[in-house]
Amino acid sequence: MKNFREKLPGFGFLLIACSTLSVLALITIFIFIEGVPIIARVGIFDFIFGMKWAPSQGAFGIFPMIVGTITVTLGAAIIGIPIAICCSIFLTEFAPPAVSNVVRPAIQLLAGIPSVVYGFWGLVFVVPLIRNYLGGPGLSILAGSIILAIMILPTIISISEVSLLALPRLYKEGALSLGATQWQTIRAVLLPAAKSGIVAAVILGIGRAIGETMAVIMVLGNAVALPQSILDPARTLTTNIGIEMGYASGEHQQALFATGIVLLVIIMILNSIAQFVVRRRNG
């Protein structure tokens, strides 16, 4: 009886854990059931590399959106990653406690702002700035990248900060006692030692950027053509689903689910890379 009582909670938690997994499985199965027929009909090559998206004419090519996703995410990474890593170095190595105790919660607060608020701020502040000073319609890859860069900051900063803090004190003390300056210690000892954690932080941040929808819909312009410059409007895989799902039916709806499959595969690949990097550190 006692044995049973001991095992019961474990069994209960197992059930709950499985129910979480089953949600993932159900969503995946549903998306595939809805999306695979249209990919089969159009052909996987023509679907992924097709240049024209016009569901009312039966044209289902998502290549411009794949390019849109990659460029917007890359832009966000280029703007966001250096800021985030510098910020985490500042918080762990330079900031006096009085400062870091204000900056740290403030950064975490960034993560709590709803994405529609970021999008709205982008629309009324960033977009007119770009339109007036750089030209083009303002709604652009650049606007999307700037908004996403801000949105991925908390993810990257928190995880890199944790991995920097997790380093044994010995590393830093050893380097300093060998006569290295503080900057030399950070650059040659601490950053390389925390590399895998920082890489994982970056990948998770990129995953967040790829998945973001609402903020991006508002500032990206959502044009279906292949963008020619960073001042052109573009459409990502997520915004394609977000903007068209409302009125879609039949094959159009299937094609949006198929867009979801492509997105799911991309994010699964990214998460696997992050897992692999983190495991290598721990293993």
Add this chain to the structure above:
Amino acid sequence: MESTGRQDSKIHVITREEGSGTRSAFEILVMGAAEITPRAMVQDSNGVVRQLVGDDPAAIGFISLGLVDEKVKALELEGVTATRDNVINGSYGLSRPFLFITLTQPVGQVKQFIDFTLSPEGKELLDAEGLVTPEESETE
């Protein structure tokens, strides 16, 4: 081009998403066999289209007459201004019906609602929103 006030800029075309009723009406009434450029920016509501056109001197888009306000200018079509009267008398050609659809003959609250829209009180509301009421447009 004078009305854009900025002749050195490309025109920023704004359209609605695939599947939108406003877009399909625009495609049927205006575009015909031609295609809206894939370079056009796509927004998912009349309100956002109005907002963007209102902010950007080089932008052009299409929205329902009922949503036109002082922030944007409704263009003349072959010399005819976009007003309720011109839609009613048929001289402004870009109009389309809004439809109520039900699964069966409307009953209960659904019927009451439809009757309300067609009642004098409902018509007053539609007028106030800049929309054209059924009987008026039937006379065209």
